[in-house]
Amino acid sequence: MESAFKAKTDLLEREYSRELSTVSVRAREEVQQEFLHSALLADVIRNETAELNGELTLVRVANHELGVRVDEQACTVDRLRVERMESLERIRAERDRTVHELSAEIARRRAVGKAAVADVNRQMERLWRDDEVTISGRRSVWATECQHIKDELIDEPEAIRAQVCHETDELKGSLHLKNRVIAQLDRDLAESSTVPSTSCLGCAELKREVLRLNSMCASNADEERRLNTVVEAAEFRIRVLVEKSRESEANVELLTEMNAERCMLAEQVSNDRILLEEERRAMAAQLDAEKQSLKLESVDKLQLDHFLGHLDGLQVEFRLSDVELIHIFEYRVSDSKIRTVQDCWARRYREGSNTTWCGTRSAFYKEFVQKSMSAKMVEITMNSTRKAKETVREYAWRISDAA
Known part of the structure; x- marks a missing residue:
């Protein structure tokens, strides 16, 4: 009984010793692992601390550089502000100079335009007066010529026609008398040939009468030719007077066209004056718009x-x-x-x-x-x-x- 208890006790002691050695080994391993872990953790903490210190140094350097940049940017801003003010002053001076030049140009163009308009007006007035004098003089002359032409065209051809008719009637009467005398002479010659006892004195008288009638016929023929010449001259004069009348009508039409052209030139001068005034207003408006655009662009x-x-x-x-x-x-x-x-x-x-x-x-x-x-x-x-x-x-x- 005692030996069995002792054997059991030895067995328990061996198991306890085995478990104790196992636990001690496990505890030793855990202690070693904890030590290793603490060493690794210390290394990690040390490394992270070093990294944080490095980052802090970088941040401090960056902050310093940023401060330097801020100072540089402040200097740049001040310089840009000064440059901007200088550029604004320069732009303002250029704008004022441009405005002054444009104003001087507008004044010069306005003076030139006024002088040109005044010169054109004077020329138009002088031409108008000359045209009026010329037209009035020519109108009176042409009225007199037209009246004279009308009188000649109406009175002279009638007188010529009446004279020609009178002379023609006389010529016809003389020709009729000549024919009648010639017929009488023919009868007398026939009777004288049949009656030889006729007096020679009567024959001589008849011969003289025949010669007188022949000379009268010749003079009548000359008078007829003269009258024909007078009629032709009158017709030629009538044609000349008709041509002069046509020329007078053409001159009247020309004067009418000249008067219309003068009115058109006066209207053109008025239109040019209006265009010049509109151009002056447009230039003034453009100048105001340029002023306004510069200011508006600067504000925008x-x-x-x-x-x-x-x-x-x-x-x-x-x-x-x-x-x-x-x-x-x-x-x-x-x-x-x-x-x-x-x-x-x-x-x-x-x-x-x-x-x-x-x-x-x-x-x-x-x-x-x-x-x-x-x-x-x-x-x-x-x-x-x-x-x-x-x-x-x-x-x-x-x-x-x-x-």
Whole structure:
């Protein structure tokens, strides 16, 4: 019994010793693993600490470089501001010089135009007076010539015709008498041939009568030829007078055309004067538009927050009058294509409340900036980053797209 208990006790001691050795080995291994893990953790912590120290050093260096860059950018901004002011002064001087040159050119062209118009007017007046004198003189001469031609055409041919008719009647009477005498002579000759005892004295008288009649016939033939010559001369004169009458009518038509041409030239001078005045007005309008476009372009390139915060200073800087600044706001309103804003602006015109700069500025800020934006656009506008990068023109376009 005792030996069995002892054997059992030895067995338990051996098992306990085995388990104890196993536990001690496991504990030793765990201790070794914990030690190794703590060593690794210490290495990791040490490495991470070194990395963090390196990153901190890099951050400090970057912060230092950033500070240097900020200082450089501040210097650059100051230099750019100075350059911008110099460029603005240069642009303003060039613009003033251009305006002065354009004004001098307009004045010169206006003086040249006035001198040319005055010269043309003097020439037209002189030509008009000369034409009036010439036309009046020629008209009186031509009236006298026409009256003389009419008298000659009416009276002289009638007298010539009457004379020709009278002489023709006389010639016919003489020819009839000649024929009758010749017939009588023929009868007397026939009787004398049959009656030889007729007196020779009667034959001699008959012969003399025949010679007288023959000479009268010859003179009548000469007179007829003379009358024919007179009639031909009268007809030639009539033709000449008809040609002169036609030339007079042509001269009257020419004078009428010259008078119409003079009226047309006077109308052309009047039209040239009107065109010169329109050109002067167009040049003045173009000059005003160039002035306005330069100022408008300068204002459009400004940042929105700077524009809204420094309106009075900008008006002084860009030399904008109240009327010009009101026109700029009107252009921005018309470019926005927002019906509500345009209606509000038109209503302010009808009410006459936009006559002062303060009222116009307040109306622009309230109606154009606030009323034209939705809640989202208000939120975007309040974003300082976007406002710092956005210009007035970009803002107007964005509001127009959003509307």
